[in-house]
Amino acid sequence: MKWDEFFVTGDPLIYGADVSIGLTVIGILFYLTYFKKWQWLWREWLTTVDHKKLGIMYIASAVLMLFRGGVDALLMRVQLATPDSKFLDAQHYNEIFTTHGTIMIIFMAMPFLIGLINVVIPLQIGARDVAFPYLNAVSFWTFFIGAMLFNISFVIGGSPSAGWTSYMPLAGNELSPGPGQNYYLLGLQIAGIGTLLTGINFLVTILKMRAPGMTLFKMPMFTWSALITMIIIVFAFPILTVALALMTFDRLFGAHFFTLQGAGMDMLWANLFWLWGHPEVYIVVLPAFGMFSEIISTFSRKVLFGYKAMVWAMVIIAGYSFLVWVHHFFTMGQGELVNSVFSITTMIIGIPTGIKIFNWLFTMYKGKISFTTPMLWSLGFIVNFVIGGVTGVMLAMAAADYQYHNTYFLVAHFHYVLIAGTVFSCFAGLIFWYPKMFGYKLNEAIGKWVFWVFNIGFNVCFIPQFILGLDGMPRRVYTYSAASGWGGLNMLSTVGGFLMGIAFLILAYNFYYSFRYSERENTGDSWGLGRTLEWATTSAVPPHYNFAVTPTVTAMDPLIQMKRDKQDVKPKIEDIKKIHMPDNSGVPFFMASFFFVAGFGLVFEWYWMGIVGLIGVFITLIIRSFDKNEGYYVSEEEIKETERLTV
Amino acid sequence: MFKRFKPFFALGLLLSVFFLGGCSNYIVLDPKGPVAAQQKDLILYSIGFMALICVVVYVLFTVIVIKYRDRKNDDNFEPDHHGSKKLETIWTVIPILIIIALAIPTVTSIYDLEKAPVSASGEKKEPLVITATAVDWKWIFSYPEQGIETVNYINIPKDRPVQFKLTSADSMSSFWVPALGGQKYAMPGMETKLYLQADHTGTFSGRNSNFNGEGFTHQIFDVHSVSQSDFDKWAKDTKSKAPKLSKKQYDQLMLQGEAKKMTFSSTHLKWVDHAKDRDYAVKTRERLGVVPQNPHGSKAKDANNPEQDSHGVSHSH
Ligand code: HEM
Numbered sequence: 001m002k003w004d005e006f007f008v009t010g011d012p013l014i015y016g017a018d019v020s021i022g023l024t025v026i027g028i029l030f031y032l033t034y035f036k037k038w039q040w041l042w043r044e045w046l047t048t049v050d051h052k053k054l055g056i057m058y059i060a061s062a063v064l065m066l067f068r069g070g071v072d073a074l075l076m077r078v079q080l081a082t083p084d085s086k087f088l089d090a091q092h093y094n095e096i097f098t099t100h101g102t103i104m105i106i107f108m109a110m111p112f113l114i115g116l117i118n119v120v121i122p123l124q125i126g127a128r129d130v131a132f133p134y135l136n137a138v139s140f141w142t143f144f145i146g147a148m149l150f151n152i153s154f155v156i157g158g159s160p161s162a163g164w165t166s167y168m169p170l171a172g173n174e175l176s177p178g179p180g181q182n183y184y185l186l187g188l189q190i191a192g193i194g195t196l197l198t199g200i201n202f203l204v205t206i207l208k209m210r211a212p213g214m215t216l217f218k219m220p221m222f223t224w225s226a227l228i229t230m231i232i233i234v235f236a237f238p239i240l241t242v243a244l245a246l247m248t249f250d251r252l253f254g255a256h257f258f259t260l261q262g263a264g265m266d267m268l269w270a271n272l273f274w275l276w277g278h279p280e281v282y283i284v285v286l287p288a289f290g291m292f293s294e295i296i297s298t299f300s301r302k303v304l305f306g307y308k309a310m311v312w313a314m315v316i317i318a319g320y321s322f323l324v325w326v327h328h329f330f331t332m333g334q335g336e337l338v339n340s341v342f343s344i345t346t347m348i349i350g351i352p353t354g355i356k357i358f359n360w361l362f363t364m365y366k367g368k369i370s371f372t373t374p375m376l377w378s379l380g381f382i383v384n385f386v387i388g389g390v391t392g393v394m395l396a397m398a399a400a401d402y403q404y405h406n407t408y409f410l411v412a413h414f415h416y417v418l419i420a421g422t423v424f425s426c427f428a429g430l431i432f433w434y435p436k437m438f439g440y441k442l443n444e445a446i447g448k449w450v451f452w453v454f455n456i457g458f459n460v461c462f463i464p465q466f467i468l469g470l471d472g473m474p475r476r477v478y479t480y481s482a483a484s485g486w487g488g489l490n491m492l493s494t495v496g497g498f499l500m501g502i503a504f505l506i507l508a509y510n511f512y513y514s515f516r517y518s519e520r521e522n523t524g525d526s527w528g529l530g531r532t533l534e535w536a537t538t539s540a541v542p543p544h545y546n547f548a549v550t551p552t553v554t555a556m557d558p559l560i561q562m563k564r565d566k567q568d569v570k571p572k573i574e575d576i577k578k579i580h581m582p583d584n585s586g587v588p589f590f591m592a593s594f595f596f597v598a599g600f601g602l603v604f605e606w607y608w609m610g611i612v613g614l615i616g617v618f619i620t621l622i623i624r625s626f627d628k629n630e631g632y633y634v635s636e637e638e639i640k641e642t643e644r645l646t647v
Numbered sequence: 648m649f650k651r652f653k654p655f656f657a658l659g660l661l662l663s664v665f666f667l668g669g670c671s672n673y674i675v676l677d678p679k680g681p682v683a684a685q686q687k688d689l690i691l692y693s694i695g696f697m698a699l700i701c702v703v704v705y706v707l708f709t710v711i712v713i714k715y716r717d718r719k720n721d722d723n724f725e726p727d728h729h730g731s732k733k734l735e736t737i738w739t740v741i742p743i744l745i746i747i748a749l750a751i752p753t754v755t756s757i758y759d760l761e762k763a764p765v766s767a768s769g770e771k772k773e774p775l776v777i778t779a780t781a782v783d784w785k786w787i788f789s790y791p792e793q794g795i796e797t798v799n800y801i802n803i804p805k806d807r808p809v810q811f812k813l814t815s816a817d818s819m820s821s822f823w824v825p826a827l828g829g830q831k832y833a834m835p836g837m838e839t840k841l842y843l844q845a846d847h848t849g850t851f852s853g854r855n856s857n858f859n860g861e862g863f864t865h866q867i868f869d870v871h872s873v874s875q876s877d878f879d880k881w882a883k884d885t886k887s888k889a890p891k892l893s894k895k896q897y898d899q900l901m902l903q904g905e906a907k908k909m910t911f912s913s914t915h916l917k918w919v920d921h922a923k924d925r926d927y928a929v930k931t932r933e934r935l936g937v938v939p940q941n942p943h944g945s946k947a948k949d950a951n952n953p954e955q956d957s958h959g960v961s962h963s964h
């Protein structure tokens with residue numbers, strides 16, 4: 001391999017990216033060294049096993065990926081704004097929509113939600129941490145390294161360009177030669193390990209570590225949604241793992257599972273992909289439902305309407321999510337009966353979703369609604385998500401889908417679900433729990449600007465795409481002719497896209513502004529309306545052990561019950577006992593780094609490097625196995641001091 | 648507060664106006680044959696229900712958000728109001744009814760679309776058979792009965808069903824003529840069937856709509872709908888005047904790249920049926936010494952590389 005193949009060359013955009021990546025790295029290294037922050041970084045972050053810190057790192061990475069995926073999106077929108085545009089060529093456009101889709105789903109939506117789950121769930125169920133804190137660190141670092149491996153593809157070796165669905169035989173060696181597609185396979189495989197471990201970890205955490213008295217049907221709705229999401233992850237992710245492994249065999253070792261030659265079965269890939277891919281949609285939307293439930297109930301000052309129905313709706317959605325995958329390829333010619341069955345199962349899954357919408361509406365009924373920014377995002381969600389939902393039912397009607405399939409109608413639909421559902425919930429949740437993470441709120445006035453600019457931009461961007469779809473504009477085309485008549489609506493759509501970009505910049509400014517100027521919180525219940533245990537901590541940002549004394553739960557919204565009983569959240573001094581906590585560990589970080597070495601080697605088919613990396617991973621596993629890791633105790637004195645309790 | 652949410656509400660209304668009002672301009676809602684017409688009817692029928700759902704939700708939303716916003720007077724405030732069997736039953740039963748109302752025409756349409764459409768005059772005509780083969784990034788059409796072959800265009804008789812036998816020489820593609828009806832995949836090593844029919848004469852654009860790499864955007868073809876007599880004349884002229892398709896020429900078509908419109912007086916079906924022979928194109932490329940190129944490799948970057956000629960216009964790396 002020559003150097004000009006190793007580094008992507010020949011495109012000014014890429015050179016620009018090279019320079020900015022270089023400068024950012026130098027800037028960070030300089031900052032860490034000049035302000036002597038290396039030790040702090042290592043002790044507080046790289047080796048931490050604290051769920052709150054891991055959650056913050058998840059969220060920070062996700063925001064970064066939102067930026068990357070957003071830049072991709074805007075590059076595409078620039079290219080499509082005018083007919084016959086020469087801004088991007090076909091290959092470049094194909095790479096960009098592939099990385100945009102993959103990054104947004106795998107490296108933005110999921111980690112953002114998993115980050116919020118990490119920060120909130122252990123607090124919400126009154127636990128000290130997750131069931132397996134060390135494993136949690138492994139999850140984060142494998143996700144992070146998978147994301148980095150995928151991201152460097154655009155400057156080293158070239159990005160994948162077969163779409164985030166990577167249909168075979170297109171994604172095989174015959175039609176997509178070069179390292180690009182290998183980045184997809186290995187990046188997702190490594191990050192997938194982390195997701196599967198998160199699934200197991202939180203499943204056990206929620207089932208086994210709830211505070212005394214919190215029965216399953218007293219769990220907050222976000223905890224329920226996380227529990228069900230984790231069950232879906234545990235069942236769905238192994239399918240992806242196997243499918244990716246099979247395609248990796250095809251590409252690296254000449255196997256013929258899905259290839260053109262040797263009687264491969266390309267349709268098998270499509271089935272396996274969507275057998276994971278549809279549940280994946282619910283993995284990124286159920287936690288969103290959970291967060292909206294919490295926020296709407298909190299800011300309406302009312303208990304959730306139809307709690308049991310909400311839970312059962314999610315259980316049904318989770319089950320059904322495995323029975324609808326064929327709706328992604330009604331046009332594959334599987335016959336009338338199969339299409340009819342999957343049309344109907346898909347429509348049925350709309351019912352529990354509809355039920356939830358009405359439950360949210362009636363949670364506000366007879367409430368006292370305050371329009372804080374998290375609430376605004378939740379209200380915006382209801383209004384916009386309905387459009388995503390009804391167009392979803394339209395797509396479920398197979399006979400009509402033959403016309404919508406592969407068009408901008410579909411693109412508009414899934415952005416209405418993914419943005420109005422997932423992204424809105426991430427913003428809402430981040431703002432809602434921001435004081436839990438950092439001890440101050442994001443500025444509300446700036447936040448409202450973000451909300452309105454983003455919402456208007458979002459609708460201006462995607463409503464025209466429904467019409468473009470009905471006018472026959474296919475998805476994934478890199479350009480179109482002036483004669484098609486699609487120019488005007490595409491330009492409008494691009495304007496909307498840039499409005500969303502501007503909203504993102506205002507949000508970024510809000511992070512800075514609030515860090516400098518926001519009032520610091522001094523109680524655990526920052527919004528004054530908290531209902532669940534995460535707001536029942538003694539300080540705004542809980543200490544690393546979360547609760548000095550594990551709370552006892554007697555009612556569904558435990559903090560509301562405590563407020564009614566005039567019970568103080570401050571622990572009684574005689575209840576304080578020493579607390580056992582896990583040790584920090586640098587092993588997960590090194591394990592993931594070895595995964596990077598292995599993954600990078602396999603991408604370029606440098607097998608010696610792959611083997612070295614895997615041996616490294618194996619060594620870290622052995623080190624961990626012989627590490628007694630007994631943890632340590634936080635002494636009573638230290639707890640009393642932290643909680644400011646005096647005798 | 649009402650003012651703030653007005654834009655959403657207006658947007659919802661606007662959406663239905665766009666869909667219902669301007670339909671005749673949008674290709675999918677402006678059908679030129681019975682298949683597309685049936686699909687359009689189904690689409691409009693479903694949009695009716697969807698608009699209804701949107702209106703119900705938006706009206707409820709607006710009323711609740713205005714009425715129960717935080718005000719001084721809180722007579723209506725009931726923090727423990729947590730459910731109502733009656734309401735919950737209503738919003739479970741109504742969606743079920745809506746879904747039944749949508750499922751019935753969906754299923755009947757699914758079954759109808761797999762049968763040859765009935766022509767406008769009501770008589771049953773024998774369908775014309777055309778084999779459509781997708782090859783990166785062109786369409787090859789064979790008329791087995793007429794013994795002729797075209798590239799990137801077809802002529803079809805109006806008012807007569809056409810049965811397309813779809814297959815692919817390499818990637819998974821999708822055959823779509825939106826003015827005439829919905830799409831279906833064309834896949835290597837297998838055959839799928841799609842019925843279409845044109846009610847009018849005219850030229851309709853068709854394309855591959857399933858992404859398959861660099862030349863995807865330009866993998867388009869034209870459908871000329873003509874009268875039966877014009878069609879017969881064209882087929883006869885083609886059979887007698889057009890050049891024969893040579894195997895060498897056909898193998899050149901197997902290389903990745905775009906192609907011009909072509910017409911031949913013989914078909915490729917005597918050498919290869921891609922529905923049975925999955926890897927003919929790949930083997931042909933190998934035989935002709937065309938090696939797949941990494942788009943970021945040094946070969947692909949060399950503009951003078953002869954292998955790149957077949958890639959057509961789009962590549963500039
Ligand atoms: C800033 C707002 C966004 C804009 C302007 C935007 C724009 C686009 C565009 C232009 C495409 C390519 C359409 C095509 O050529 O077929 C696309 C595809 C896609 N987008 Fe987005 N997008 C945005 C946000 C998101 C988010 C938040 C997600 C997921 C959480 C997402 C997921 C996807 C996926 C999965 C694809 C399909 C990729 C593929 O075809 O392989 N997008 N988006």
Ligand SMILES: [Cu+2]
Nearest residue numbers: 278325327328
């Ligand atoms: Cu799906």
Ligand SMILES: [Cu+2]
Nearest residue numbers: 267834835837
């Ligand atoms: Cu097939």
